[in-house]
Amino acid sequence: MTAVISSTDVCRFFGDEEATLVKAVDHVSIEIERGEFTAIVGPSGSGKTTLLHLIGGLDNPTSGAVHLSGTNIAEMTGTALSDFRRDHIGFIFQAYNLIPVFSAEENIEYIMLLQGVDAAERKRRVAAMLAQVGLEGLGDRRPNKLSGGQQQRVAIARAMVSHPEIILADEPTANLDSKTGIALLDLMKELNEKHNMTFVFSTHDEKIMKRASRLIHMLDGKIDLDESK
Amino acid sequence: MQTASLAFRNLFRNTRRTVLTVMLIGFSLTALIAFDGVMRGMITLMVDNITGTLTGEAQIHRAGYRENLDVDLYIDDAGEIEDRLQQDSSLRAFAPRVISGAMISSSYNVGAGIVYGIDAELEQGISKVRDAVVDGEYLSGGESELLIGLSMAELLEVGLGDRIVLTLSEVDDGELAQALFRVSGIVEFGLRELDENFAFINIASARQVLGMTDQQAHEFALNFITPLTMTNTDSALLEELNGEEIEALNWLELNPDISLILELSRYSSLMIGAVLFLLASLGVINSMFMSIYERIYEFGVIKAIGTRPRDIRKLILYEAFFIALISCGMGLLLGAAIGAYTSSSGIAFGEMEFSGIALNNAIFSEFHPIQFTQFPVYVVLLTVVAAIYPARFAARIIPSEALQRSL
Incomplete structure (x- = not known):
């Protein structure tokens, strides 16, 4: 197995003075292999979201290295980092993560426009993704005309449509009712198994923990426990 | 997109x-x-x-006249200039003028002012003197006709038909000359300077009182077919007329402050x-x-x-x-x-x-x-x-x- 994500001694500290220094992520080293369905879990303030942001190149570490598919993204900035995220990582956030003035189709299509995918291919992939996430016939609806669950399905479709190697999901079920949350997780698990796509969650949702193949427990910015099922 | x-x-x-x-x-x-x-x-x-009230779009004077309005600095060959102006196709109208400072007296009061001798017909193409008549009649060419500013008429306590005596210096020898006029009209321009100080008589009468011939004038006022505006003040005619003896200026040059x-x-x-x-x-x-x-x-x-x-x-x-x-x-x-x-x-x-x-x-x-x-x-x-x-x-x-x- 190859490590698609690898963090080496990565730290993210906030504040300058020792008295007020917050060690959100403190010397964390992990390796996540292709096709894993991993959940980073822990109480609020444990550093799980910060670690997810560091893995996703949304934040730069104070020290240490983060390798994604062999590239150290901790050294990347600006346009290069934007392009790397666009081409290699799919993101799913909590609710309200769609562009409200775009329809579901346009939201899914947006990332392919950034990639310069031609119109016919975009159309084909959007239709396929809508079918995969069970939103056929709802592509022309704007987010405010979709339920919370349907919006997250669109977000999943957007995250997957560019065929990224990794999908990072930050509390994707936090704003959903239990039934919708389970349906979405089953969908993501199915996509993970079907496409061998790597999923990393930041969560304290029991439903995700139950489905995850690996749980990384965080406490006070450090890995407290790393267990594979 | x-x-x-x-x-x-x-x-x-x-x-x-x-x-x-x-x-x-x-x-x-x-x-x-x-x-x-x-x-x-x-x-x-x-x-x-500025151009329509009295000044016109351009004026021609003897060089040096504008510095202190010396009556002796008149254009001696006004007839020649008049012929030249008549032939010029760029002109819409022109009018000769004779101008002098004068003591203006009525039976009740006396004041100092400026008297314009104007050609009643030609002046209509240049200034608003005719339009400014608020009482009485515009000049018709009669010998003793006089138009007086409203404020000056009030100062002199005169009305239509009242007598006015103009006392002025003759050109060249400076001898005092007097002439009797009757108020034929009251003018109001709405401009204090004109209404308080100006009187208008026929140009022939002015020449006679000042001892000038009909070939002499102090000023020609001109209006062009294509008006001289702020951005268009070039005129071949003015350029041609300008010389050592004659000064031909557009309205902007005549009013540098404005x-x-x-x-x-x-x-x-x-x-x-x-x-x-x-x-x-x-x-x-x-x-x-x-x-x-x-x-x-x-x-x-x-x-x-x-x-x-x-x-x-x-x-x-x-x-x-x-x-x-x-x-x-x-x-x-x-x-x-x-x-x-x-x-x-x-x-x-x-x-x-x-x-x-x-x-x-x-x-x-x-x-x-x-x-x-x-x-x-x-x-x-x-x-x-x-x-x-x-x-x-x-x-x-x-x-x-x-x-x-x-x-």
């Missing part, structure tokens, strides 16, 4: 703010168009009053425009920042999924561009409507005198192509320039901070 489409749709997310911003910019453009139209109308009125005032008036639109658009630009910056702060989570998301900083900058600049376009549409329509109204109905300020120039008519706003071409271009450019700062701010948003801040 997607960025432009997203930017355009974003305008309707907070319609109230967009409408307020559009109104701020649009009304600024409207105000600028209206102000520029009124300023242009005022300048036209001022120029008309020329400066008019020049300042022209630039006032620019100054008002600068102030208006500085304020509007601050409004745009404020509005854009509010819009960015409202969408900070969304910027975090779209940056996270791979939108480049320059695409975010483009998005904000497009939004500003579309706001500017809509504002221009509104501003131009309103500006045209206000301009159309004020150019047909005029704006009556009552009688007023501005730096010696009478503004006793309504000011009619004037359209000019730059109001509908250059002004909107400035608006679009300034709005987009004002949006650069917010756009740079949005482009530098750090996704992890944006995503956490609004959660």
